[in-house]
Amino acid sequence: xxxxxxxxxxxxxxxxxxxxxxxxxxxxxxxxxxxxxxxxxxxxxxxxxxxxxxxxxxxxxxxxxxxxxxxxxxxxxxxxxxxxxxxxxxxxxxxxxxxxxxxxxxxxxxxxxxxxxxxxxxxxxxxxxxxxxxxxxxxxxxxxxxxxxxxxxxxxxxxxxxxxxxxxxxxxxxxxxxxxxxxxxxxxxxxxxxxxxxxxxxxxxxxxxxxxxxxxxxxxxxxxxxxxxxxxxxxxxxxxxxxxxxxxxxxxxxxxxxxxxxxxxxxx
Amino acid sequence: xxxxxxxxxxxxxxxxxxxxxxxxxxxxxxxxxxxxxxxxxxxxxxxxxxxxxxxxxxxxxxxxxxxxxxxxxxxxxxxxxxxxxxxxxxxxxxxxxxxxxxxxxxxxxxxxxxxxxxxxxxxxxxxxxxxxxxxxxxxxxxxxxxxxxxxxxxxxxxxxxxxxxxxxxxxxxxxxxxxxxxxxxxxxxxxxxxxxxxxxxxxxxxxxxxxxxxxxxxxxxxxxxxxx
Numbered sequence: 001x002x003x004x005x006x007x008x009x010x011x012x013x014x015x016x017x018x019x020x021x022x023x024x025x026x027x028x029x030x031x032x033x034x035x036x037x038x039x040x041x042x043x044x045x046x047x048x049x050x051x052x053x054x055x056x057x058x059x060x061x062x063x064x065x066x067x068x069x070x071x072x073x074x075x076x077x078x079x080x081x082x083x084x085x086x087x088x089x090x091x092x093x094x095x096x097x098x099x100x101x102x103x104x105x106x107x108x109x110x111x112x113x114x115x116x117x118x119x120x121x122x123x124x125x126x127x128x129x130x131x132x133x134x135x136x137x138x139x140x141x142x143x144x145x146x147x148x149x150x151x152x153x154x155x156x157x158x159x160x161x162x163x164x165x166x167x168x169x170x171x172x173x174x175x176x177x178x179x180x181x182x183x184x185x186x187x188x189x190x191x192x193x194x195x196x197x198x199x200x201x202x203x204x205x206x207x208x209x210x211x212x213x214x215x216x217x218x219x220x221x222x223x224x225x226x227x228x229x230x231x232x233x234x235x236x237x238x239x240x241x242x243x244x245x246x247x248x249x250x251x252x253x254x255x256x257x258x259x260x261x262x263x264x265x266x267x268x
Numbered sequence: 269x270x271x272x273x274x275x276x277x278x279x280x281x282x283x284x285x286x287x288x289x290x291x292x293x294x295x296x297x298x299x300x301x302x303x304x305x306x307x308x309x310x311x312x313x314x315x316x317x318x319x320x321x322x323x324x325x326x327x328x329x330x331x332x333x334x335x336x337x338x339x340x341x342x343x344x345x346x347x348x349x350x351x352x353x354x355x356x357x358x359x360x361x362x363x364x365x366x367x368x369x370x371x372x373x374x375x376x377x378x379x380x381x382x383x384x385x386x387x388x389x390x391x392x393x394x395x396x397x398x399x400x401x402x403x404x405x406x407x408x409x410x411x412x413x414x415x416x417x418x419x420x421x422x423x424x425x426x427x428x429x430x431x432x433x434x435x436x437x438x439x440x441x442x443x444x445x446x447x448x449x450x451x452x453x454x455x456x457x458x459x460x461x462x463x464x465x466x467x468x469x470x471x472x473x474x475x476x477x478x479x480x481x482x483x484x485x486x487x488x489x490x491x492x493x494x495x496x
Contacts, residue, residue, distance in 0.1 A: 012270065019277075021277070022280070024281065025280045025281060025283075028284045028285060029284040029285075029287060029288050032284065032285045032288030033292065036288065036289065036292040036461060036467075037292060037461055040292070040460070040461030040462055044323075044325050044326055044459050118281065125285070129289075129462075129466060129470055130325070130462060130463075130466065130467075131323075131324070133433060133434060
């Protein structure tokens with residue numbers, strides 16, 4: 001027997017467990033609704049043109065969707081994986097003729113891949129339906145904005161994976177993961193902005209741009225409209241690309257740590 | 269069974285996207301601002317009452333009341349073509365650069381095409397001919413593609429317009445009669461989240477495909493539940 005069948009077996013089990021009817025459908029509905037509503041509102045309240053408009057459109061219509069992606073990631077990775085270890089389901093999966101790495105890949109494909117695929121599909125479809133000319137005229141900007149928006153989501157997913165593997169408890173991992181997301185997306189954001197404002201230095205913005213590259217992209221495209229931060233930091237396009245690259249490198253490192261720990265360090 | 273489940277879940281997801289689109293297209297256009305204007309149009313002349321860049325989500329409603337029959341035109345030029353025309357006008361009338369706001373670009377293009385031999389014109393020469401109905405009609409004959417809508421001769425009319433694309437739009441009133449006409453216009457900006465003409469067909473398609481894919485799975489699910 002090859003690896004394909006057991007892999008599909010694990011993947012199907014994870015799919016059944018992660019995306020129960022009608023939770024996925026409700027999230028998809030909210031995702032589509034917010035894309036259309038926020039895309040429409042962003043176009044109506046337009047104050048930019050060309051690339052900046054395309055960036056603003058994608059950026060403002062996707063940020064609430066990120067919350068809708070974070071919810072299934074929290075539920076599937078932090079709670080789901082933590083509970084699986086706690087209840088002994090992962091031990092059962094280890095008896096499959098499949099390497100540990102493949103088991104984790106199947107789990108992550110279901111927990112992270114499906115929500116991301118749906119998020120990207122719905123968002124791109126919605127924006128293309130409403131603004132085909134703008135999306136087609138600025139494919140590079142649209143791609144960069146999506147990449148920048150997804151980087152912190154992937155980072156959070158990687159950190160939640162490590163957390164779930166370390167804590168080995170579903171509820172505990174969920175609560176800690178929720179706290180981590182609040183710190184990463186809300187508290188850090190406020191802290192960085194107030195630090196930049198009070199010190200007048202851009203180093204806090206630069207560090208935070210590695211975690212959320214969309215900050216650098218926003219400064220590049222919409223800088224003057226963002227207020228005081230533009231007075232202390234105007235990144236060039238190549239700098240923006242560097243922040244994006246650094247962000248994805250960080251994501252890769254976190255996932256590699258998670259994989260290595262799952263393969264070698266996880267004692268259950 | 270697995271295949272039916274996979275197709276069924278895909279169907280319910282597609283159905284949800286379709287329903288979200290329907291929901292977004294339901295609210296009637298909102299009207300954030302409005303403006304009015306009362307004035308007179310000289311015999312056989314025309315006026316631009318309103319102009320600006322509009323997107324598929326933004327449009328306007330116009331209503332016109334006049335003492336005699338007038339013609340109303342809605343003209344739309346793509347931003348690219350508009351920039352091209354601006355450059356052409358600038359090259360043709362370098363001395364009129366100071367009055368080259370967006371407002372005058374289309375009338376000046378019409379003048380240039382109607383009077384190609386007008387060399388080094390003074391502003392007075394241009395103003396004398398720029399607002400003639402004959403110049404407008406000639407311009408529209410040359411560029412019929414920019415006419416988005418035109419009314420029959422009428423003294424009272426109302427029209428709602430939402431562009432299908434990003435366009436520089438002009439709302440023009442022409443007085444073809446030999447007498448001065450008093451005109452009162454009202455323009456109301458309109459805003460929609462999703463233009464109906466763009467979203468209705470995809471929504472219908474998505475809902476139909478979604479239902480077709482989901483029904484076998486939903487039936488199977490019900491049967492399975494009732495047998496348990």
